[in-house]
Amino acid sequence: MKARIHVTLKHGVLDPQGKAIAGALASLGFAGIEDVRQGKFLELNLAETDRAKAEAAVRAMCEKLLANTVIENYTIELG
Amino acid sequence: MKAAIVVFPGSNRERDAGRAITQASGTAPAYLWHQDTSLPAGLDLIVLPGGFSYGDYLRCGAMAAQSPIMREVKAAAGRGVAVLGICNGFQILAEAGLVPGVLMRNASLRFICRNVHLKVVATNSMFTAGYAPDQVIAVPVAHAEGNYFADDHTLDRLEGEGRVAFRYCDAAGVVTPATSVNGSARNIAGVFNDRRNVLGMMPHPENMTEAMLGGSDGSALFASLAKALP
Numbered sequence: 001m002k003a004r005i006h007v008t009l010k011h012g013v014l015d016p017q018g019k020a021i022a023g024a025l026a027s028l029g030f031a032g033i034e035d036v037r038q039g040k041f042l043e044l045n046l047a048e049t050d051r052a053k054a055e056a057a058v059r060a061m062c063e064k065l066l067a068n069t070v071i072e073n074y075t076i077e078l079g
Numbered sequence: 080m081k082a083a084i085v086v087f088p089g090s091n092r093e094r095d096a097g098r099a100i101t102q103a104s105g106t107a108p109a110y111l112w113h114q115d116t117s118l119p120a121g122l123d124l125i126v127l128p129g130g131f132s133y134g135d136y137l138r139c140g141a142m143a144a145q146s147p148i149m150r151e152v153k154a155a156a157g158r159g160v161a162v163l164g165i166c167n168g169f170q171i172l173a174e175a176g177l178v179p180g181v182l183m184r185n186a187s188l189r190f191i192c193r194n195v196h197l198k199v200v201a202t203n204s205m206f207t208a209g210y211a212p213d214q215v216i217a218v219p220v221a222h223a224e225g226n227y228f229a230d231d232h233t234l235d236r237l238e239g240e241g242r243v244a245f246r247y248c249d250a251a252g253v254v255t256p257a258t259s260v261n262g263s264a265r266n267i268a269g270v271f272n273d274r275r276n277v278l279g280m281m282p283h284p285e286n287m288t289e290a291m292l293g294g295s296d297g298s299a300l301f302a303s304l305a306k307a308l309p
Binding site for chain 2: 013014016017020064065066068070071
């Protein structure tokens with residue numbers, strides 16, 4: 001089973017990288033960008049076949065290592 | 080003072096810290112490897128040095144915070160052993176939950192390597208007792224991720240409990256958002272845990288310990304520890 005994890009900065013946490021990317025896009029002539037938030041994407045190949053068990057395991061991975069929940073949110077897609 | 084310095088793959092300031100400790104206490108520290116699963120008996124001080132542990136992969140300090148030795152460091156901190164995290168060591172402490180908050184990318188997005196001024200905010204600790212209250216010191220910083228962040232509730236609590244150790248300021252000691260060199264919330268350069276036996280700080284006091292290095296404002300930190308932990 002594959003797990004796809006998005007890690008993003010929480011609302012209200014300043015994202016200077018996102019701001020710089022927005023500036024770069026604007027300087028390339030892409031108009032109308034109101035905001036850019038950058039984050040991480042991780043793809044895990046899991047041996048687990050039970051969906052509930054896989055989700056519980058990936059959630060624990062996110063809480064313990066993959067995201068810093070002081071500043072980051074995460075979402076998990078299994079499939 | 081019986082001290083040990085933890086070396087992670089990618090640490091690079093461990094010898095600097097060791098030299099400062101030896102200078103202050105007369106006793107050389109032990110060097111521990113990140114995969115060690117026990118600490119030497121009777122340790123007074125554990126230092127997590129600066130560097131780029133695990134190549135800063137995932138987040139600065141995130142991998143090191145999960146390494147085997149950190150279980151022992153957490154347990155020792157719980158017993159009241161002094162723990163000092165400098166630069167990457169601060170990032171590791173924050174990722175390990177030993178001090179609150181997190182170190183984010185500098186607001187300027189630039190690696191900052193220069194001397195900065197700090198105001199010593201709290202002198203009631205074994206790390207800072209040798210400084211005068213509100214003393215302004217000059218020490219270097221060298222980091223890309225030193226932008227201290229915590230939610231307002233946590234920041235209020237840290238300030239209310241007198242757990243901010245150092246703030247970035249100018250040469251006259253003025254603390255404003257403009258003097259927060261890396262964008263840190265409320266200019267915070269160093270914080271204590273709730274028991275005040277753990278200090279995390281981004282600047283490098285170990286690199287300002289004699290005139291040849293440009294000054295000795297960092298020496299009092301190590302001298303304070305040597306005095307508190309004879």
